[in-house]
Amino acid sequence: MRPETESRGGALEGIRVIDLTQMLAGPFCTQMLADQGAEVIKVEPPQGDSSRKLGPYRPDDTERQTGGYFASVNRNKKSIVIDLKSEDGRTLLRRLVRDADVVVENYRARVMDRLGLSYESLREENPALVYAAIRGFGDPRTGESPYVDWPAFDVVAQAMGGLMGITGPDPHTPTKVGPGLGDIVPGAFAATGILAALLRAKMTGRGQFVDICMLDVVLAVCERIVHQHSYAGAVPRPEGNHHPILTPFGLFSASDGFVSIGAPTDEWWQKLCRLIGRDDLLSDATLSTNALRTKNRARVFEIVEGFTRTRSKKELLEVFGGKIPFGPVYDISDIAQDPHFAVRNMIVETCDPGTATPVELAGVPIKFTETPGAIWSGPPRLGEHTDAILGAAGLAANEIAELRRRKIVQ
Structure with a gap:
């Protein structure tokens, strides 16, 4: 029994x-x-x-x-x-x-x-x-x-x-x-x-x-390494804090740590450009698609980080929070204080x-x-x-x- x-x-x-x-x-x-x-x-x-x-x-x-x-x-x-x-x-x-x-x-x-x-x-x-x-x-x-x-x-x-x-x-x-x-x-x-x-x-x-x-x-x-190898003949390697085929998509420096930003679609990219006061980039043909932004990723990183590195995580949260996919990099002391995890x-x-x-x-x-x-x-x-x-x-x-x-x- x-x-x-x-x-x-x-x-x-x-x-x-x-x-x-x-x-x-x-x-x-x-x-x-x-x-x-x-x-x-x-x-x-x-x-x-x-x-x-x-x-x-x-x-x-x-x-x-x-x-x-x-x-x-x-x-x-x-x-x-x-x-x-x-x-x-x-x-x-x-x-x-x-x-x-x-x-x-x-x-x-x-x-x-x-x-x-x-x-x-x-x-x-x-x-x-x-x-x-x-x-x-x-x-x-x-x-x-x-x-x-x-x-x-x-x-x-x-x-x-x-x-x-x-x-x-x-x-x-x-x-x-x-x-x-x-x-x-x-x-x-x-x-x-x-x-x-x-x-x-x-x-x-x-x-x-x-x-x-x-x-x-x-x-x-790690499923993507299989399709990258099969479809493109690639052998993926470490990419640091960014994504191999999506741009921008990764970590960027803040004045007091790091933040994550994911804006790979054209719509998210355009919204990001407006939020950082770079409306001039909306007509830049070299950055108009995710493929082009990935090709020119070093320039994209510099554009985004040029804005984020001079501001704190809290300030960036006020700029980006709820508007584009964004999150500050937390440690456990941050997590313990964030109301999300409490509720x-x-x-x-x-x-x-x-x-x-x-x-x-x-x-x-x-x-x-x-x-x-x-x-x-x-x-x-x-x-x-x-x-x-x-x-x-x-x-x-x-x-x-x-x-x-x-x-x-x-």
Whole structure:
């Protein structure tokens, strides 16, 4: 029997997810599901998710179990500790899988197979199970990469998937993107794949294996390099802070930082010219189309920056805000003060088990009118819900105590 859970009212209420993931890509995926109301049971090894040790921690945190890294991608979840290296631990997991809708893991290929917990094995327990795997180089079930057994992190996916190759200050300096997009975007794609497979499973009663390759996802995000190579024979390189085929479209200096401007269409370009007091450019035939502006991009940059570099971001906001596609480059202190993020509930206070004062996390970006997602709870302590989950699965208190004595659970 599936245990009764507290009602959250999200769009995924009633969906149960067994989360076997660690670090960033997998936890981000399962958190997306938890944010929309799914019950996510995070199954951790005895030492816990390795990201628990990464911090940063609040100065008054005496427990040091749920630092910022862990909390940011593990809110709204329950934690149970099971030693999957033991046969009894694996038996417990199979018991949980019988009443689950989804399993998500991000081990290297064949790790779960060696544990006797492959998709094929768990499907025997639950034919409707959706099993999602997030790996650096994918899973052999859908196409065996020559690198299938290689370990990978975000930085590897960014490098080999093409993102670094088109990011940087000049054509010779590839640059890592700041956030872990090589992890986070595959996590988001995994959530999308899981929902599609769940919909199919609800219609047919049959689950399936969802394979997410971090490299594949990064290439999909960098889609334009494929069509540029196919259609134009080009090998795109880093373009700095501007766009390879749209002009003006990028960053421009202000007196106190940078601003972004996107005015590549002829209509936006003409409006930009009027806003900076350069009506004379409206009749300039060398800048009359996006193709010509891209050809003469150095001149365009100088024209625009000649106006922006002598004014502050606030002054430029007053000139351009709401009139053309425009935005100042923010850091987190700017974001924290901007009313947009407050009214959109994108910086949310929640609790952290180790500290008495509230902490702030990034909010839920997917908004629903009828079943809104939310941050219902902060990150769990290691094994915080072990007794409750196993009790709901039918184990008696003395059975749980014996498993704990033998260090199968904690």
